[in-house]
Amino acid sequence: MEDHSKEKQHIVSYKENFGTWLGLMLLTALTVAVSVANASLITLTVVTALVIATTKAILVAYYFMHLKFDHKLYRIMLLIITLLFSSFMLLTIVDYLSR
Amino acid sequence: MSESLSTDLNFFQVKKGIISWLFSLDHKRIGLMYLYAIISFFLVGVTLGLLMRLELIAPGETIMKAKTYNQTFTLHGVIMIFLFIIPSIPAIFGNFFLPIMLGTDDVALPKLNLLSWWLYVIGALFALSTLVFGDGPADTGWTFYAPYSVQTNTNVTMSVMAAFILGFSSILTGLNFIVTIHRLRAPGMGWFQMPLFAWSLYATSWIQLLATPIIGITLLMIVAERAFGVGLFDPAIGGDPILYQHLFWIYSHPAVYIMALPAMGIISEIIPTFAKRSIFGYKAIAYSSMAIAFVGYFVWGHHMFTSGMSGSARIIFSVLTFMVAIPTAIKVFNWVATMYKGSIDLQPPMLYAMAFIFQFMIGGLTGLVLAALAADIHLHDTYFVVGHFHYVMFGGTGFAMFGGMHYWFPKIWGRMYNIKIAKFAFALLVLGFNMLYFPMLILGLMGMPRRYYDYLPQFTDLNVLSTVGSWILAIGLITMLVNLINGMRKGAPAGRNPWGSISLEWQTKSPPPLENFDKQPELNEGGPYNYKN
Numbered sequence: 001m002e003d004h005s006k007e008k009q010h011i012v013s014y015k016e017n018f019g020t021w022l023g024l025m026l027l028t029a030l031t032v033a034v035s036v037a038n039a040s041l042i043t044l045t046v047v048t049a050l051v052i053a054t055t056k057a058i059l060v061a062y063y064f065m066h067l068k069f070d071h072k073l074y075r076i077m078l079l080i081i082t083l084l085f086s087s088f089m090l091l092t093i094v095d096y097l098s099r
Numbered sequence: 100m101s102e103s104l105s106t107d108l109n110f111f112q113v114k115k116g117i118i119s120w121l122f123s124l125d126h127k128r129i130g131l132m133y134l135y136a137i138i139s140f141f142l143v144g145v146t147l148g149l150l151m152r153l154e155l156i157a158p159g160e161t162i163m164k165a166k167t168y169n170q171t172f173t174l175h176g177v178i179m180i181f182l183f184i185i186p187s188i189p190a191i192f193g194n195f196f197l198p199i200m201l202g203t204d205d206v207a208l209p210k211l212n213l214l215s216w217w218l219y220v221i222g223a224l225f226a227l228s229t230l231v232f233g234d235g236p237a238d239t240g241w242t243f244y245a246p247y248s249v250q251t252n253t254n255v256t257m258s259v260m261a262a263f264i265l266g267f268s269s270i271l272t273g274l275n276f277i278v279t280i281h282r283l284r285a286p287g288m289g290w291f292q293m294p295l296f297a298w299s300l301y302a303t304s305w306i307q308l309l310a311t312p313i314i315g316i317t318l319l320m321i322v323a324e325r326a327f328g329v330g331l332f333d334p335a336i337g338g339d340p341i342l343y344q345h346l347f348w349i350y351s352h353p354a355v356y357i358m359a360l361p362a363m364g365i366i367s368e369i370i371p372t373f374a375k376r377s378i379f380g381y382k383a384i385a386y387s388s389m390a391i392a393f394v395g396y397f398v399w400g401h402h403m404f405t406s407g408m409s410g411s412a413r414i415i416f417s418v419l420t421f422m423v424a425i426p427t428a429i430k431v432f433n434w435v436a437t438m439y440k441g442s443i444d445l446q447p448p449m450l451y452a453m454a455f456i457f458q459f460m461i462g463g464l465t466g467l468v469l470a471a472l473a474a475d476i477h478l479h480d481t482y483f484v485v486g487h488f489h490y491v492m493f494g495g496t497g498f499a500m501f502g503g504m505h506y507w508f509p510k511i512w513g514r515m516y517n518i519k520i521a522k523f524a525f526a527l528l529v530l531g532f533n534m535l536y537f538p539m540l541i542l543g544l545m546g547m548p549r550r551y552y553d554y555l556p557q558f559t560d561l562n563v564l565s566t567v568g569s570w571i572l573a574i575g576l577i578t579m580l581v582n583l584i585n586g587m588r589k590g591a592p593a594g595r596n597p598w599g600s601i602s603l604e605w606q607t608k609s610p611p612p613l614e615n616f617d618k619q620p621e622l623n624e625g626g627p628y629n630y631k632n
Contacts, residue, residue, distance in 0.1 A: 092342075
C-alpha cells in the first residue's frame with residue numbers, strides 16, 4: 001500500500017488568507033454597488049452578479065480549498081465539471097431559445 | 100496492510116451475530132448486506148411485474164383497477180430502478196471485490212461505506228411506506244413527471260423523498276470508490292494494470308457523484324411545488340413542465356450508464372477467464388467506459404422528442420445519441436474478438452455473459468431506432484420503448500449481475516453451486532426473458548401504448564405470449580436462487596481458483612480473510628488478463 005504520510009502539506013500564510021478575504025469582501029461590495037447603480041438594467045445586473053459570484057467561487061476554491069497548491073489533476077477535474085455544467089445549461093437554453 | 104496477517108479465519112468467521120453485520124466496516128460484509136437487501140427488493144419488484152403481466156393477459160379489467168395498475172407500475176419502476184438496478188452491481192460486487200482487485204484491505208472510507216448502506220435501508224423504508232400511508236403509492240410512473248406529480252393525491256412526496264435519500268447513498272458509494280481507486284491501488288498497479296471491472300466502476304462513480312445531485316434537487320423542487328405552489332413546473336401557475344423533464348433526464352439518462360457500465364465491467368472479467376485469452380483491446384475498453392460516461396451526459400433530450408422540445412434541440416440530441424453507440428460498440432467488438440479462437444468453456448458465468456451480449460445488442464440497436472427522430476414520433480410511449488428498456492436493463496445488466504453472482508459465488512462463499520441446475524435455470528431465464536419482452540417490441544411497432552391496464556383486442560395474442568414468458572422467467576429465477584442458496588449452504592468446497600483465472604481476487608482464499616490477503620499480493624506480469632493464448 002502506498003505511504004501518503006510523506007506528502008507535502010502547504011500552509012497558507014495569514015497574509016494570503018487575509019488578502020483573499022479582503023478580495024471577497026470587495027467583490028461583495030461591488031455586487032451591491034452594481035445592483036443599486038444599475039437597478040433599471042436588470043439583465044446587466046444579473047450578468048455582473050453572476051460574473052462576480054463565479055470569480056468569488058474561484059478565489060475560495062483556489063485559496064481556501066487549497067486548489068492552487070494541490071495536484072494539477074484536481075484543477076483538471078474542476079475544469080471538466082465546470083464544462084459539464086456549462087454544457088447542461090447550454091443544451092437546455094438552446095431548447096428554450098429555439099422553441 | 101501488515102506484511103503477514105496469516106489467520107485461518109475468513110471474514111464470515113471473524114465476528115458472529117447480527118450486530119456484527121449491521122455495524123460492520125468490512126467492505127465484504129457491507130457488500131453482502133447490500134446483496135441480501137437488493138435481492139429482496141428485486142423479488143418484490145418481480146412480483147409486481149408478474150401482477151402487471153397477469154392484468155394484461157386479456158383486454159379489460161382482469162385482476163386490478165386502472166388506478167391500482169398505475170400505482171403498481173410506478174412502484175415496480177421505483178423499486179427496480181432506485182432499489183435494485185442502480186445500486187446492484189456497484190454496491191454488491193463493487194464493494195466486495197474492488198478493494199480485493201486493487202490488492203488492498205478495504206475501501207478508502209469504510210465508515211462512509213456503512214453510512215451508504217444505512218441510507219439505502221432508510222430510503223427503501225420510505226419507498227415501501229407509501230404502500231401503507233395516505234392514498235397509497237404514487238401513480239405517476241417512476242419519472243414523477245410534472246404537472247401530474249404536483250396534482251395527484253397519491254404518496255408522491257414520500258416516493259420522491261425515498262429517491263432523494265437513495266441518491267445520497269449512491270453519491271457516497273461513488274465518492275468512496277473514486278478515492279479508493281486513486282489512493283489505494285497496490286504498489287506497482289498503474290491505471291492500466293487495473294482490472295476492467297475497476298475501470299467500469301471508476302467511470303460509474305463519476306456519474307454517481309456528478310449527476311445524482313441534479314435529481315436530488317429536482318425532486319425537492321417537486322416537493323416544494325406540491326407544498327407551496329412555487330410555480331416551477333405547473334403551467335397553471337407559470338411553471339414549465341418541460342423544464343422538469345430536462346432536469347429529470349439530465350440525471351436519469353446518465354443513470355442508465357450507472358446501471359450498464361458496471362455490467363460491462365463484469366462481462367470484461369468473465370470473458371477472458373472462460374475464453375482463456377488475453378482481453379482484446381484493454382485500453383480501448385477502459386477508455387470506452389470513460390467515453391460512455393462522458394457522452395452519456397449529453398443525450399438526455401432523446402427522452403423528450405415528443406414533449407414539445409424545440410426542433411433544433413431535438414436534432415442536436417438525436418446526433419449526440421447516435422454518438423454514444425460508438426464506445427458501446429467498441430466494447431462489444433472487443434469482447435467478441437477476445438472470444439475468437441479462444442478455448443471457450445461454457446460454464447454458467449460465460450453463458451450469462453454471452454446472453455448479455457446478445458440481449459444487450461437487441462436493447463442497444465432498438466435504442467438507435469428510438470434515437471432517430473422520425474421513428475421516435477411513431478414509437479414514443481409505446482411498448483417498443485418498454486421492450487427496448489428491459490432488453491438493456493434486464494437482458495443486459497440483470498443478466499450480467501446473474502453472471503457475476505455465478506462467477507464470484509465460489510470466492511464469496513468458498514463453495515460451488517450445482518452447475519447442471521445453474522445451466523438449466525439459465526436456459527429457462529433466456530427463454531422466459533425473450534418470450535416476455537420480444538413481443539413487446541412487436542406490440543410497440545403495432546402501436547400499442549404503454550402504461551394502460553387495458554388494450555385493443557388485436558393485441559391479445561402477443562400479450563398472452565408475453566405473460567406466459569413472465570411465468571417461465573419466474574420459474575427460472577426461483578430455480579437459480581434455490582440452486583445458489585443450496586450451494587451457499589451445502590455446496591462442495593470450491594478452492595481458491597475454480598475457474599483458473601489470473602486476476603487478483605482469485606489469489607486469496609475462498610472466502611477471503613478479513614484483510615483480504617495474508618500477505619501483499621503479487622501483481623500478474625503483463626496486466627490482469629495476460630493469458631498465454
